[in-house]
Amino acid sequence: MTNATTRRRRSSIGHPRYVPYLFLAPMILLFATFKLYPYASALWLSLTANIGGQTTFVGMQNYVRLLADPLFYKALGNTAIILIVQVPIMLALAVLLAVAFNSLLLKTRTLFRALYFVPIVMGLVAYGILFRALLNTQDGFVNYLLGLVGVDPIPWLGDPFWARIAIVIAMTWHYTGQSAIIYLAQLQSIPGELYEAASVDGANARRRFWHVTLPGLRPALALTVILSTIGTLQLFDEPYVLTNGGPNNATLTVGMYLYQNGFQYFDFGYASAIGYALTIIIAVISLIQLRFFKEKP
Template identity: 55%
Template sequence: MSVAVTGRRRDENSGNPHRDTAALADAGRRRAKRASARRKAVPYLLLAPALLTFAVFKAYPILDSLRISTTTGAGAATRGAGMSNYQRLVHDPLFWQALRNTAEILVVQVPLMLALALLLALGINSALVKWRAVWRLGIFMPAVTGLVATGVMFGFLLDKDSGALNWLLNGVGLGKVDWLGSGSGARMAVVLVLTWHYTGYNAVIYLAGLQGVPKDLYEAAMVDGAGPVRRFRSITVPALRPIILFTVVLSSIGTLQLFDEPYILTRGGPDNATLTVSMYLYENGFHYFDFGYASAIAYALTLLVVILGVVQMRLMGDRDK
């Protein structure tokens, strides 16, 4: 009898072996799930500082400016204005003049700059050019020059009385040109500054694209009797179409947001001839403290950028699709 009692106690103390195995398996699964959840959470934890910074300093101001665009006044006098700021845009002659000035600069400057950039890239990519890295560095240097420094430098170069450019014109028997004192001259001065500053940047992008075009295509075309112009049209341009589209869209967006160069050179003058949309936005926001109208201008400019980008993508996108 004592033996039976002892055996029963041993069974009670040892427990059910199947139940122990199931409990261990459940504990292992729980540990595996916790470890998997921690591994999945690591990327989000690493991204959290960047996402928080973006939310606070980018997303919130963008969304709040939409709210501000429906208000008028400043400080304690701020009140709701509905869509009146956007209606005011339609009847504001200064806004339309700023938009017209920006469009004229864009239509002249972007094609001129990109054509020069492509020519520079073709020249540097030529087999006849040596020290290619030095040339690439040289044409890229203006792009790393500060915009304020660039504007100040060209202000001295284009000065009517003591500028170097008018000194050269006098040297060849031509009269002085009031580059910054006339409307057309001031706009051309802005075009000149933009072209000098950004041509090398785009040329380096084109050069990278040209170096990716297989040389076998050019050799086969030469065997077939294709000249330089035909090779450029049939091989170079199709190969660079995505890069050309990229530079056209990027340059157009940058020109629509033009601010630094005309602000440093002319302050929007003479007689608002170089006033751009971004400058007009700045004046309303930080000179007149009309933040509601300035926010409306900002959203109108954003809409123009989106429309222009979509149109350019449609016109210059992949035609095979």
């Protein structure tokens, strides 16, 4: 190899167009190691089963088993119920809080913003334990307060209906402040001239909210709806700490069912199949939501 050829190769490697890739190389390596490889490994696991202590390739058998598994559909139904009930309630409260935080009529707005954002800082397990103590049927503080006004103790964690309500209450308390702060940031980007023009046209506060505030919140609404949906479909910590999936599997979620199969029954192939099925469900729902919130030309 001549010196001229060597110089040409060195100069091509040092060409400015390759410099960005050199800076990206550490991130690409980390992403491939801690993201792509686990995804590929989980996909391979979903096509295997532990037979006689040996990992054996079984093709699509885990997915066929999943389609005929009534407990999976039970977990999926429980997750859907919590999603349909909790997410709209949480986001509606977040919008109202954001509008209140943005109002000049509210004194000490900064203090209220901080107070409503604090719950998101608390760890998931910690706040799950907190609500388990608050909602205890025998000596929980919530039932104590209800008793003061003559209401009988509610079996928050021992009845299928109330157990779901308990999870909805806990999640709403924990995540509403986070969504409210996102909406508040979006509200502050809405030009004040729009409100002034609406007022000049005779629009009252309700009409200004529907025709100025909500359209202005559209990008933030799309973000929070999609993120909240994904988070709820992956729900694990709250039912695990509060009810452990009970009573009678009434609060068993897909995330909990995946955990049970993988780390209690050590059926990692089937657990991986559940994970990929959940990924497909999340992708489909997210695409539908993106099309719904897409700006119309």
